[in-house]
Amino acid sequence: MQQLTALNLPPYPFQLKQEGDKLFIFDEVRRKNLVLTPEEWVRQHFIQFLINQKNYPKGLINIEGGLKVNELSKRSDILIYNSLGHKHLLVECKASSVKLTQKAFDQLARYNSTHKVKIIVLTNGLEHYCCEVDHDKKTYRFLHEVPEYSR
Template sequence: MYPPLNLPQFDLKLEGDKIWDVLRKKYLLCTPEEWVRQNFIQYLIQHKNYPQGRMVSEYTVDYNGLKKRCDIAIFNEELGVDVIVECKAPNVALTEDTFYQIAKYTSTLRAPILILTNGLEHYCGFVDLNKKELRFLKEIPDVAALKELLNPS
C-alpha cells in the first residue's frame, strides 16, 4: 500500500490510513510525506543513533515574522538545533529550490546540518556558519560523526 523507500524497512505502527508518530506520540494521517517522515525518523534513531528524546517533528520556526515548520529538528545538549530535516513525498523532485526551503531556516535556528529527503534520494549539507559556506556531505552523519564534524580536534 505504501511505496518502498530507499531506506531500511522498519516495523511502523499502522492503523487503517494512520501511522504512529513516535515523536508526537499519536496517530497521524499517513500521507506520502508522512510516510517518508516516519521512516526517516526511524532511520535516524535506529541507524544513525540520534536520541529520540532530542528529536521534534513539525518544529515551528519564526522566519522573517512568518511561522514555518521544519519536518524534523534534532537538538544538542545545549538545546540548540544541530540538524534540520525536510521531508518530501516520494514523487516530489528534490531541487535547489526545495533545498533552499530548509537552508533559510538556518538563519534562525543556526543548525549546521541540513538534510533533504523524499525517501528515495537524500541530500545532506554542512553549513559552516562562520564562513557562511555550504558543503554537501557524501553521507548523513551518525551521532559520532556529527560530533566530530562540529568539534574537529
C-alpha cells in the same frame, strides 16, 4: 489500504491503522497516530533511520516545530538537538513523488537561516542530500552520509 511507496531507507515495523478511508501511522516520538500522507511516510522513515541507524536519541528529536521566516509562521519537519540542548541537525522531508529541486534546497536554507544548525538534510525518501554548513564563512559542503549522533 493505500499503496505505500518503497523508499531508499530501511523498512521499519510501523504501526498502521485504517479508520474509514484514512490510514494512520503511529509516531513514536510524538506518541500519537497521524494521518499517513506521502510526506509523513518519508518523515517517519527518516526519523526511524536517525534513531536506529544513526543513534540519535528520541528525546532530542523535535518534529514539526514552529519557526518564523520573514514574519511568516512555518514548521520544520525534523530538528535534532545535541545533548547540550543546542540545535544540531535540520531535516526537510518531501513526498517521494516530489523532485528535490533548487526550490526545496532554498526552503531548507530559509529555515536554517532561523535555526542556524551545522547539518542540514533534504530527502524525499528516495534521494537524500546532507550538507555541513559553516555559518561564519557562509559556505556549505555536501557530506556522503548523515553523521552518526555524537554527544
